[in-house]
Each structure stands twice: as structure tokens, then as C-alpha cells.
Amino acid sequence: MHNTDFIQVSHAGSLPRTPELLAANAAQAExxxxxxAFEDLLAGSVKDIVAKQREAGVTLPNDGEYGHTMSxxxxxxAWWNYSFARLGGLSQGGVDRWQMTEEIRSEPGHIRLTTMRDRRDRVRFNEAYNDPNSFILTGRKPVAQPTVTGPITYIGQEAVQRDVVxxxxxxxxxxxxxxFLPALSPGSASRLLNEYYxxxxxxxxxxxxxxxxxxxxxxxxxLTVQIDDPSIAENWDMINPEPSLEDYLKFTQVRVEALNHAIRGLPQEQIRFHLCWGSWHGPHTTDIPFKDIAQTMLSINAGSYSFExxxxxxxxxxxxxxxxxxxxxxTIAPGVVSHATNVVEHPELVADRIENFASxxxxxxxxASTDCxxxxxxxxxxxxxxxxAxxxxxxLATQRLWA
Structure with a gap:
């Protein structure tokens, strides 16, 4: 993944779906x-999205996550929901996870994740989140939260092979x-209601x-696998009240050890880790600082690290x-353009951000990558x-760095 004579360009995975693919996803669900017909459309759509990435100047492309159904x-x-059909041991159904009202509070020395409604960013900006005209959650469809009712197994062999092909x-x-192809981390996959373990x-x-x-x-x-893992950083906001940093890092270490267990013996040069504070459009004032989890991230046995x-x-x-x-x-793949704003970054700013890290x-x-x-x-x-951009x-950064 190292550069030779230019700055390589990638992104964090998900790219816009076409109206045709969205309609096909909905039809498949019914x-x-x-x-x-769906498989033919999907294969053709992946070819088209890779071609568009080439036109845009991306040098390390993926399938746009087109194999992960977007509702x-x-x-x-979609980065998480796709796993519901690839893991055995889940009972589908239940309520929308943003509407769950059961309060799960953490206690000193014993951390538990709260419901989406009780996460600290949402509580702090309750009026904004509950405003039907707010930009924060406008347009999303409800997604039911599965429950673990049996042993977790992998049943997505055909689906992942289809994505590979x-x-x-x-x-x-x-x-x-x-x-590269993105895949869900163990720490994020496990954020489910549990009635079995x-x-x-x-x-x-x-x-x-x-x-x-x-x-x-x-x-x-x-191919390279990109492991998407908000559980390392985003979980901080999902613990209410705020825990001590020591307790949180201990809680997070289990997720790190599980991921390292999952990738044991696999070539690091084909593993990219994506750290995420959550991609929703909100204030994010309760994000954990990067300095507090940077060493934890680097303890993950990946060859490259992607982060906001x-x-x-x-x-x-x-x-x-x-x-x-x-x-x-x-290597590192920092986000130098962001999903969090509709403002398109100026190329000069992008180059400056790249040069900051290169220095x-x-x-x-x-x-060079995207935040999310x-x-x-x-x-x-x-x-x-x-x-x-x-x-x-x-x-621009290449011209300056290899001048």
C-alpha cells in the first residue's frame, strides 16, 4: 500500500447507489x-461504479459496497445491516433500533451500551434530533434490530463470493x-440484543x-479487506453516563483482541482498518478524542489505518x-474530504491536509481518503x-511532495 511516486487515492467504502439498484434492492426484500435479474444488474452496476471511480481519479477502488443492500x-x-443476512443465530424482526425505549445504563466498572435514543450526543441535542425538519436523520427508513437467539455462524459464503467475483x-x-472490499468488525457485529450468550x-x-x-x-x-469498526471509537458515545477513560479502554480491549483473533495469520498488507466515530449527521460533541484511542487503534494487526x-x-x-x-x-489513509458536509472541499485544502500527514x-x-x-x-x-476534489x-500534493 506504500506510495512510490504519487499519492494514492481511495475512499472509505460506500458510494451512492443508482436508482435502479435501490429499486432492485427493494424488490429483492419483497x-x-x-x-x-438482480444478480445481472448488480454485476453490471459494480462494473459501472468501478469505471466511475477510475474517471474520478481513484487509484485504490472497491465495489461501492454495492453487495451490501441499501434500503x-x-x-x-448499510455497512452493518448487510451482516444480518450473513450471520446465523439471529432472529430477525423487532423494533427500529432508533426507536428502542428500553433504557440500558452503564455502571462504574461495568460498561454496557445504551439504546440509540439514549446515546449522549442525542440526549444533549434532544430538540434537534426530535425535530421532524432536522437535517440529522431526515429520510432514513426504520431498520429492525435482530436478536441473537442461537450460536453465531457465518452463512454468507455465496454472498461474499458473489462480491469477490x-x-x-x-x-x-x-x-x-x-x-478492496469492506467487511464488518466483530465488535460492531456484536452490537445486537443477546438472548443466547x-x-x-x-x-x-x-x-x-x-x-x-x-x-x-x-x-x-x-483483494484487500477493509474492516469497518465504529465499535472502537463510536461506542464511547453509546455509554451513558460517560465512563472513565480507563474503563472504556478496558471495555474496548476485548473488541481489539477479538478482531486480532479474527485476522490471526492473515497477511497484514491485505488488511485495512477503518476507525469511525459514526457517520450520522449530528453535532458529535461527545466523540472520544483521537489521542485517547490512537494507540488502541495501532494495536490492531492491520497494514493500513483509515480514520476521520x-x-x-x-x-x-x-x-x-x-x-x-x-x-x-x-500506511495511513486519513479522511481529507468529509461526508459530514455538503460543502465540496477545495483541492488546495485537500492537498494541505495530505501534506500535514506526510510531513x-x-x-x-x-x-488520500474520505472520512467515511x-x-x-x-x-x-x-x-x-x-x-x-x-x-x-x-x-497537487504529489507535485509538491515529489518536486
Whole structure:
């Protein structure tokens, strides 16, 4: 993943779905037995989205997460929801997780995640979140929260192989040598109602054993797996009241150990880890500072680390890297354009952000990326303008760094 003579360009995974694919997703949900036409449309759509990435200047592309069903043009949860159909042991149904009212409070020394309605950012800005005209959650469809009622297993073999085949065909058709596929982390996969396992640790490690099959299938195909993991940073906001940092890091360490268990023995150079504070459009004043979890992130056995660095809540944190020791063989993929605003970043600003990181870790180890997925979070026209600005900023940074 190291650069040679230019700044490589990638993104955090999700890209805007076409109206045709969204309609096909909805039809599949109502009639899952009719698959032939859907599979043809999906394969063609992946080829098209890889071609669009090439046109936009992306050098490390993916399938846009098109194999992960998106319920609507506005959808903050497709990165997670896709796993509900790939994990055995879940009972589907229940209520929308944003409408759950059962209060789950943490206690000193014993941390538990609260409901979405009781997370601290939402409580602090309750009026904004409950305003029907608010931009924060406008347009999203309800998503039912599954319950763990049996042993967690991996049942998504056909689905992940379909994603692999579609992406490899699209890469070949567009002149790329390789690309990446995102997959859910054990810590995030385990954020479910649990009626089967004795404790959270047992559930998290069961998810690790199951999701390892998906990671391995992607890597064995010669692709890079990007492990999407808001559970390392975003869980901080989902603990109410706010815990001590010591208790939180202890709580998080279980998720780190489970992930390292899931990727044991797999080549680090084909593993990219994506750290996320949550992609919803909200104030984010209760985000954990990057400095408090940076070392925890680096203890994950990945070859590259993707993280938010372009939105106004986290842009200043590039300076934290002055105090960190990034192993020579590893790279970083900081977000230098953001999903959190409709404003399209100026290429000069993008280049400045890239150069900030390069001044610390070296030009060979900075991949220009996005804060989070753009699909389902900003309008498609804006999303593609952001990717073009990202690529242009990377070109400007290249000119300066290799002058």
C-alpha cells in the first residue's frame, strides 16, 4: 500500500447507489426468490461504479459496497445491516433500533451500551434530533434490530463470493490490478440484543470466528479487506453516563483482541482498518478524542489505518501523529474530504491536509481518503464532486511532495 511516486487515492467504502439498484434492492426484500435479474444488474452496476471511480481519479477502488443492500438513498446503516443476512443465530424482526425505549445504563466498572435514543450526543441535542425538519436523520427508513437467539455462524459464503467475483471482473474490465472490499468488525457485529450468550465477551469472540470467514474469502481472492469498526471509537458515545477513560479502554480491549483473533495469520498488507466515530449527521460533541484511542487503534494487526480527519470535529487531530510511532511497513489513509458536509472541499485544502500527514509519517505512507462512506450520506452529485476534489488535491500534493 506504500506510495512510490504519487499519492494514492481511495475512499472509505460506500458510494451512492443508482436508482435502479435501490429499486432492485427493494424488490429483492419483497421477493428474495427472484435473483437472476438482480444478480445481472448488480454485476453490471459494480462494473459501472468501478469505471466511475477510475474517471474520478481513484487509484485504490472497491465495489461501492454495492453487495451490501441499501434500503434507501439515505441510509446510515448499510455497512452493518448487510451482516444480518450473513450471520446465523439471529432472529430477525423487532423494533427500529432508533426507536428502542428500553433504557440500558452503564455502571462504574461495568460498561454496557445504551439504546440509540439514549446515546449522549442525542440526549444533549434532544430538540434537534426530535425535530421532524432536522437535517440529522431526515429520510432514513426504520431498520429492525435482530436478536441473537442461537450460536453465531457465518452463512454468507455465496454472498461474499458473489462480491469477490463482481469486483474482480470490474477491476479487470477497468484496468485495475486490485481493490478492496469492506467487511464488518466483530465488535460492531456484536452490537445486537443477546438472548443466547452468557456475556458480551463470548458474543464478541463468536462474531470474530464467524466474520473471519468473510475476511479470509476476500484476502484469498487477492483483494484487500477493509474492516469497518465504529465499535472502537463510536461506542464511547453509546455509554451513558460517560465512563472513565480507563474503563472504556478496558471495555474496548476485548473488541481489539477479538478482531486480532479474527485476522490471526492473515497477511497484514491485505488488511485495512477503518476507525469511525459514526457517520450520522449530528453535532458529535461527545466523540472520544483521537489521542485517547490512537494507540488502541495501532494495536490492531492491520497494514493500513483509515480514520476521520477531514470533518470539523476531528481535523485538528492530525497533530496527534507527532506523538505516535507508525511502524515502517504500515500506511495511513486519513479522511481529507468529509461526508459530514455538503460543502465540496477545495483541492488546495485537500492537498494541505495530505501534506500535514506526510510531513510526519512520510509521503510514501499517506493514502488520500474520505472520512467515511459517501453513499447514503450526501447527494450523489456532491459525492462525486468530493471524489474529484480528493483526486485533484492528491495531484497537487504529489507535485509538491515529489518536486
Amino acid at each position: 421477493n428474495p426468490g427472484d435473483t437472476a 434507501n438513498s439515505v441510509d446510515y446503516g 463482481n469486483l474482480k471482473a470490474a477491476l479487470a474490465a477497468n484496468g485495475y490490478e486490485t481493490g 452468557q456475556d458480551e465477551e463470548e458474543l464478541v469472540f463468536a462474531c470474530a470466528d464467524a466474520m473471519r470467514e468473510e475476511y479470509k474469502a476476500i484476502i484469498d481472492a487477492g 480527519a477531514g470533518n470539523v470535529r476531528h481535523e485538528h487531530e492530525w497533530k496527534v501523529w507527532r506523538e505516535l510511532d507508525l511502524p515502517e511497513e504500515k 510526519i509519517v512520510g509521503r510514501e505512507r499517506v493514502i 462512506g459517501l453513499g447514503g450520506r450526501v447527494h450523489p452529485q456532491i459525492a462525486w464532486a468530493k471524489l474529484e 480528493l483526486s485533484e488535491g492528491a495531484r
